[in-house]
Amino acid sequence: MKDLKKIFVPYESIDSKFLPQTTKFTSKYLINGKLGEWHGDLHQVISPIFTAEDDEHGHIVGTYPKMGTKEAMAALDAAVQAYNHGYGEWPAMSVAERINCMRKFVLMMKEQRDEIARLLMWEIGKSLQDSYKEFDRTVGYINDTIEAMKDLDRSSSRFTISEGILAQIRRAPLGVVLCMGPFNYPLNETFTTLIPALIMGNTIVFKPPKLGVLLLTPLLNAFREAFPAGVVNTIYGRGKEVITPIMESGKVDVLAFIGSSKVADVLKKEHPHPHRLKCVLGLDAKNPAIILKDADLDTAVKETLLGSLSFNGQRCTALKIIFVHEDIAESYLQKLSEAVENLTIGLPWEDGVSITPLAEAGKPDYLTEMIADAVSKGATVVNPNGGKRYKSLFFPAILKNVNETMAVFREEQFGPIIPVVTFKDVDEPLNYVIGSNYGQQASIFGKDSQQIAHLIDILVNQVCRVNVNAQCQRGPDIFPFTGRKDSAEGTLSVSDALRVFSIRTLVATKGTDLNKEIFTEIVKDNKSKFLNTDFIF
Ligand code: G3H
Numbered sequence: 001m002k003d004l005k006k007i008f009v010p011y012e013s014i015d016s017k018f019l020p021q022t023t024k025f026t027s028k029y030l031i032n033g034k035l036g037e038w039h040g041d042l043h044q045v046i047s048p049i050f051t052a053e054d055d056e057h058g059h060i061v062g063t064y065p066k067m068g069t070k071e072a073m074a075a076l077d078a079a080v081q082a083y084n085h086g087y088g089e090w091p092a093m094s095v096a097e098r099i100n101c102m103r104k105f106v107l108m109m110k111e112q113r114d115e116i117a118r119l120l121m122w123e124i125g126k127s128l129q130d131s132y133k134e135f136d137r138t139v140g141y142i143n144d145t146i147e148a149m150k151d152l153d154r155s156s157s158r159f160t161i162s163e164g165i166l167a168q169i170r171r172a173p174l175g176v177v178l179c180m181g182p183f184n185y186p187l188n189e190t191f192t193t194l195i196p197a198l199i200m201g202n203t204i205v206f207k208p209p210k211l212g213v214l215l216l217t218p219l220l221n222a223f224r225e226a227f228p229a230g231v232v233n234t235i236y237g238r239g240k241e242v243i244t245p246i247m248e249s250g251k252v253d254v255l256a257f258i259g260s261s262k263v264a265d266v267l268k269k270e271h272p273h274p275h276r277l278k279c280v281l282g283l284d285a286k287n288p289a290i291i292l293k294d295a296d297l298d299t300a301v302k303e304t305l306l307g308s309l310s311f312n313g314q315r316c317t318a319l320k321i322i323f324v325h326e327d328i329a330e331s332y333l334q335k336l337s338e339a340v341e342n343l344t345i346g347l348p349w350e351d352g353v354s355i356t357p358l359a360e361a362g363k364p365d366y367l368t369e370m371i372a373d374a375v376s377k378g379a380t381v382v383n384p385n386g387g388k389r390y391k392s393l394f395f396p397a398i399l400k401n402v403n404e405t406m407a408v409f410r411e412e413q414f415g416p417i418i419p420v421v422t423f424k425d426v427d428e429p430l431n432y433v434i435g436s437n438y439g440q441q442a443s444i445f446g447k448d449s450q451q452i453a454h455l456i457d458i459l460v461n462q463v464c465r466v467n468v469n470a471q472c473q474r475g476p477d478i479f480p481f482t483g484r485k486d487s488a489e490g491t492l493s494v495s496d497a498l499r500v501f502s503i504r505t506l507v508a509t510k511g512t513d514l515n516k517e518i519f520t521e522i523v524k525d526n527k528s529k530f531l532n533t534d535f536i537f
Contacts (some may be wrong), residue, residue, distance in 0.1 A: 314343050383396070
């Protein structure tokens with residue numbers, strides 16, 4: 001492994017193509033169709049990347065407005081006004097017109113690809129390759145959403161007749177959506193709720209995560225140009241000052257939040273009419289891998305390595321605990337240790353890098369404490385460089401002999417520690433899953449179809465995706481993504497997301513001659529945007 005102290009280099013020596021170009025010290029925000037220049041207090045954006053000149057903290061890449069309650073309420077009012085009880089220009093627009101606005105947005109967004117990738121690297125330490133992947137996946141998600149929206153509209157472009165009643169059933173928007181994404185996928189996961197909410201005709205207030213703010217600023221102009229005023233509004237600042245008053249106002253119809261269940265619970269309680277608030281939540285997880293006695297070790301090592309350490313383990317879908325059968329535990333650990341030791345730790349733009357600076361300032365201390373707690377209770381760090389650290393760099397640690405007395409057994413580490421538990425009887429990992437507060441996904445590794453089938457049948461009622469001989473993951477994005485217990489509320493996928501941000505609404509009439517004539521005239525002369533049989537090609 002390289003000397004960690006040599007990884008951070010002088011600022012001047014960094015190739016300018018990896019440096020953010022336009023948003024240095026940005027202080028822009030978007031409210032009610034206006035790109036405001038902020039003159040109040042600013043929040044410094046401190047990168048997890050240090051340069052040789054930075055000592056105490058990472059490099060300062062910019063600033064964003066430290067807004068207060070007044071500005072947050074102005075953003076909310078703009079969204080409420082743009083929705084205007086469903087009479088606003090945006091919710092009242094035809095689906096085809098909304099799709100055209102979204103197309104315009106995505107074209108403008110594509111122009112910002114390089115700058116957004118650079119900001120992803122500097123704000124959250126994501127590798128260049130993964131930053132581009134996040135960007136491209138998001139563009140793909142928007143294009144797929146447009147197609148799914150067309151399909152949904154086409155299937156609603158007909159009348160249904162039953163028991164003498166004829167009706168047209170469509171999906172209508174819900175109102176004002178408050179969108180908040182997580183720091184690990186600040187673009188992608190924010191957009192997996194924001195885009196479907198938008199295209200369904202809702203209006204938006206969105207707050208970027210506490211890390212990963214600047215990378216959204218190159219898109220503010222695209223939001224402004226592509227959508228009517230007030231349809232998308234941004235707020236920044238401390239949750240207590242900007243989110244609590246918005247929730248307490250009771251004017252938020254949908255809360256789309258990806259983060260911790262603790263914060264989600266607080267936010268939901270702040271709303272004065274909980275039954276009116278719809279929630280779409282992506283929350284905590286502690287996905288286990290269960291490696292059976294007959295598992296193909298190379299596959300198990302490859303997939304658990306990727307599953308635990310992609311983006312330094314900072315994925316909600318990451319494998320966060322590994323259960324391995326005692327007969328193969330030693331060989332598995334040896335192979336896994338070799339694979340981990342071969343990983344390259346370095347700066348996000350280095351070729352072949354997989355371990356990069358950790359986004360959260362307190363994370364290396366937290367991980368070190370977690371390892372110390374486990375070691376003091378009988379665990380051992382398997383790989384020679386496991387847990388070595390310098391500033392924001394932390395080399396992944398594999399822990400063996402993990403048991404239920406240790407914090408790492410139940411806590412979601414969200415970082416590069418791989419806890420390994422040895423089992424004799426498969427009921428041990430199954431009981432772990434049953435007793436867990438989380439229920440997102442699980443992975444099984446093995447060859448015996450009988451045993452795998454038995455595990456599948458138990459696990460499908462505990463988690464929402466069972467991966468066989470593969471790591472846990474969200475994608476492909478057309479697959480449903482959800483969880484049980486403290487892991488999620490609502491289901492997201494390209495098509496499911498259109499459903500969660502809308503409600504089925506119908507127009508019905510008794511099939512008398514007069515009513516048929518009225519409906520025919522409305523449809524023939526295109527008098528209504530809802531009661532309409534237009535087919536979008
Ligand atoms: O952090 C959660 C992300 O949705 C994970 O997505 O599994 O496709 O990397 P992914």
